[in-house]
Amino acid sequence: MIDMNEEQVIYFVRHGQSEANKHGIIQGHAEFPLSKLGQMQAKLAADWFVETKLNEIFSSDLSRARFTAEAIGHRQNNGRLHVHSEPLVREVGLGPLEGMTREQMADQFPEMKSEALLTSGIDGTETIEAITLRCEKLTEKLTDLPSGNIAVVSHGGFISIYLMYLIIGSGWHKANRPFVIGNTGITKVVFTNGTPKIHYTNNQQHLQTEGDLTSSTVVY
Template sequence: MITVYFIRHGQSEANLKGIIQGHAEFPLSSLGEKQIKLAGKALSNVNIDHFITSDLGRAVKTCEAIAKHHSKKVESSQMVREIGLGPLQGKTRDQMYEEFPNLQPNMLLTSGIKGTETLDEISNRCEKVVEKLLDNHAGKTVAIVSHGGFISIMLMFLIAGRKWHELEIPFIIGNTGITKITMEPTGHAKIHFTNRTDHLEYEEGVTPETPVAY
């Protein structure tokens, strides 16, 4: 049995301004800096054996804030970075819909627009993450710091395999939202909870009211 905690990064400047990020780099906002400290405290008493983070800066900084409570090194991996959104990256939603008027809000991650990550590429990444966990971390607890889009799709992949994109994604993953799953050696997964953000309620003014931006 493997236990995995998926944690979304703290609020970034792009999240704050409603800008689509994808693989683009944006620093954490001042609110994001507060959030990652609270996430670190919330997970400080959880026995975590290994930390994996997206290689994008907002995730790395979030992971380091959590891992320091455990005196563990952080492994950086492109496999858990955000979905690549190509020409949509760096745009607000208004700018995005103006340039691509046929784009549906619920299809942002799977639009098929040239330059965005394809369904097969996303599925392959999810598959490799599962394989790595099963091969290298049996019987362990792993924390993976990633992004709202990728975590949502990873959960769908665990439910529906490579047909995940045929279903509408029901998950909302907020900044520093914590999701816990367990996985059998067969790869069968159980979702214990998603998007736990009660750690943000410990301090006034750290729960953002801004919409999710990938």
């Protein structure tokens, strides 16, 4: 009997440590390059994927994700697997908070002591409605792809939100987000006929192969 199931295996990968991560700076859409540690993490993530034949790689259009994605692509199909830029998976826009440390943010925006960073509602930050629309469009795009293995290189905040969206839909912002996503943490989601199953989150085993190269995680 022929199995007619359509299955997309999606590996969500957070980018390697950036200079902003290293120094405790809020990024959002702001551009920061990978640190030296981040570049090593990207290489190790690429090594991990060698045993997995990827059909496609999509990346946030922010350079810290793009560098990580290109490191992965370089180890696939003799270095010929093209990285597709995908703005749908860029980090949540944080407007006036971008470029600040947490301490600076607390001084200038005292209300942030009790508000979640990604859903504060501060003027100039990305709205819940806009983030939800991105999640909807991303799901449509992923489930329309042919069956296969797909890597999506994104950001800790967006990945944690997208996982909540897969679980409870457009009400994702009303619930606690329990996911912690470290630099180059790998999360596996399988869509079968459009229905998602989360197999694991934040796998960082690849960062243990040359000593412990994990870096601090940011709780969003």
